[in-house]
Amino acid sequence: MQEKRKDLDVFLNPRSVAIIGATERPGSWGSFIMEGILSRPFRGKIYPVNRRTEKVYGIPSYGDVREIPGKVDLVVVVTPEQSVKDAVRASGEKRARGVVIITAGFGEVSSSGSEKQDELSQIARSFNMNILGPNVSGVFNLEADFNPSGSPVNHLVSTPLAAVCQGGYAFYDLLASGFYRGMGVGKFIHTGNECDLTANDFLEFFGEQPDVKGILMYMETFRNGSNFLEIARKVAKDKPIVLYKGGKTNNSARAASSHTGALSGIRGVHEGVLKQIGIVNAPTMELLLPLGHAVVERxxxxxxxxxxxxxxxxxxxxxxxxxxxxxxxxxxxxxxxxxxxxxxxxxxxxxxxxxxxxxxxxxxxxxxxxxxxxxxxxxxxxxxxxxxxxxxxxxxxxxxxxxxxxxxxxxxxxxxxxxxxxxxxxxxxxxxxxxxxxxxxxxxxxxxxxxxxxxxxxxxxxxxxxxxxxxxxxx
CATH class of the missing domain: 3.40.50.261 (Succinyl-CoA synthetase domains)
Structure with missing residues (x-):
């Protein structure tokens, strides 16, 4: 846990990023991520990795992440599921500090998918490297103009709020509608299946960032409830946490399981306990932004x-x-x-x-x-x-x-x-x-x-x- 926390900043403030599976093919995640990064004036180095083309959006492409001549802080993986393990291993051999796995088809699908996730985590640990995902839509940091996500953020409003979500696209929709009311977040992390880093890690991380004044959370499960409560109790003393918990009913729990592999009924944390430690329970997902802005600004x-x-x-x-x-x-x-x-x-x-x-x-x-x-x-x-x-x-x-x-x-x-x-x-x-x-x-x-x-x-x-x-x- 302590080693992971030291390097979480790489997911929001890298000096260089490689995109394994980068492409210009319309409708593909490789193009979404590239377009997201290029939609803002990111000041770091961008390295597309695609052995089938010499350039992606005018940027020289490499056949393998290990061929990149410079240092690579962060790797974003958008390859088919069967090649993700090799991509993670190659990233470790390149001495990347972190890997974001966009690719789905793991623990949210089957028990064998969960086993594959475990393999990814083991590989990452062997290189002292952190993984975000798999099955994520990306991250963004508006202050750093860094947006390796599946959503354009030029229309979004940067605020001192940060968001940690186990689901991604629904929150993008909230941000898009919030823009017209001057509401938004400056930093966003989608944790997905959490084979390595979890929402708990980023809650603690944002709790220690002086420029983050409040934290929004969309949770479908608490994978380590006691650890979450320990961290949340500490963070909530200094800054607001506004949380919406999905998967409260049998049907929504089933939907959460197929979405991120979440076990909503297991390792659950009762809403009453959250209130006791000072967390704001958002009764609906749509209220995350209004409540977050209210407790920070009013x-x-x-x-x-x-x-x-x-x-x-x-x-x-x-x-x-x-x-x-x-x-x-x-x-x-x-x-x-x-x-x-x-x-x-x-x-x-x-x-x-x-x-x-x-x-x-x-x-x-x-x-x-x-x-x-x-x-x-x-x-x-x-x-x-x-x-x-x-x-x-x-x-x-x-x-x-x-x-x-x-x-x-x-x-x-x-x-x-x-x-x-x-x-x-x-x-x-x-x-x-x-x-x-x-x-x-x-x-x-x-x-x-x-x-x-x-x-x-x-x-x-x-x-x-x-x-x-x-x-x-x-x-």
Whole structure:
């Protein structure tokens, strides 16, 4: 274990990488990995290995990794299953520090495949070399512009979050959708079948990296549950861990077994134990990114009271239901606060009790007064968290004169930015809820580009605030 941990950095920061099985053939993993590496300005040396061609994407190719004249830090193997063992041995003889095996067809398929995995691990140990995989989709490190993965990452957002996943492509999908909300991870490791290095190793590794502020994990099995708990307990003292555990039911456990060879029902770790040591349990896979960003970026939520400012009364009702279902409360404001809100020009038909319903008042055209309402609430001492919901609307302005349309869009944008600034001023979480994506709403597009996170679902907002409340009371 100790020897492995010394060299995990090679999987994210190599000075040179060889790709055994590199090719330009469309639709092949050899081309995916090459295209991924070349999609960013990686500063290290790139060595394609393919005896059938002289060049791959214009880069000189070698017939054997041992023929490469320079030092090779990392080898990525994308050859057919029957030639993987020879590729690993050749990598060891080249004195590579690590090998990423993309190739599938091992322990996730059969017991004989598991035996082949064991052989790979034995070969690696004989050369004091580490293996990631087999059956992985790759890794990436956006800060190092290193992307030997099956997914282009030019559209992704680099953040101080790192991800360790036993499954790969589903997480790429989450990252692609997260991009439009300014969410992502800076470092990603897919551990696959874990014949050598495991998720535990990379959890410990990321726990020690000062530039990593939070760790996301997708787990289908805990291959060494006691070791995981020991590492997680230590890491969770200093930085958040947000984990989604797949394979909770018999059917999903069977799917996990055929996916990565995971034994979900065996060596399991109960969710209650994870909570005891301070790990955030993501109830769904889709919540990994929102919860991860929340616990890393948001100020502490010190109580359960939530204030709501909404552009429609029905959203206030839905938010209240969902918040209370997750253990939070939406208390009625005191008479003093309600009187001060009326003093800010809120008409009699607009509710000031909590939720505050702005929908029928027309105040959403006045960003300054909207932000003053938020300021009055957040500094009142009557709320531990604040939600602004219903902003970003592009509707009912399409046929308006351009000046009027621009005025409306600017008011929406300034209201959102003003509420976001209140979070920093008051050190209280402020969440922006909208039903519109950045490509539907110019205001949402612009504030997202300025680093403001927005939330599209009522349930997600409630989950995030509930998570913040639990996490900061626990820590």
């Amino acid at each position: 100020p502490p939520m010190k109580g359960r009271r939530v204030a709501i400012v909404t552009m429609g009364g029905s959203w206030g009702v839905a938010l209240s239901d969902s918040l209370e279902a997750h253990g939070l409360v939406v208390p009625e404001f005191g008479t003093g606060l309600q009187k001060r809100l009326r003093g800010l020009g809120m008409p009699a038909r607009a509710s000031t009790k909590n939720p505050i319903d702005i929908g029928a008042s027309g105040l959403f055209w006045d960003a300054d007064r909207m932000v003053e309402i938020g300021r009055e609430v957040i500094f009142s001492g009557e709320a531990d968290g604040l939600i602004l919901h219903g902003v970003g609307r592009p509707g009912r302005i399409g046929q308006s004169p351009p000046p009027e349309r621009e005025s409306f869009l600017d008011a929406q944008k300034q209201t959102i930015l003003g509420f976001a600034a209140l979070e920093e001023a008051a050190k209280i979480p402020v969440l922006i809820g909208t039903r519109y994506s950045p490509w539907q709403s110019q205001a949402i597009h612009e504030v997202t580009g300025l680093g403001v996170r927005t939330y599209n679902r009522v349930e997600e907002i409630a989950q995030v605030l509930s998570c913040l409340c639990w996490y900061w009371q626990r820590h």
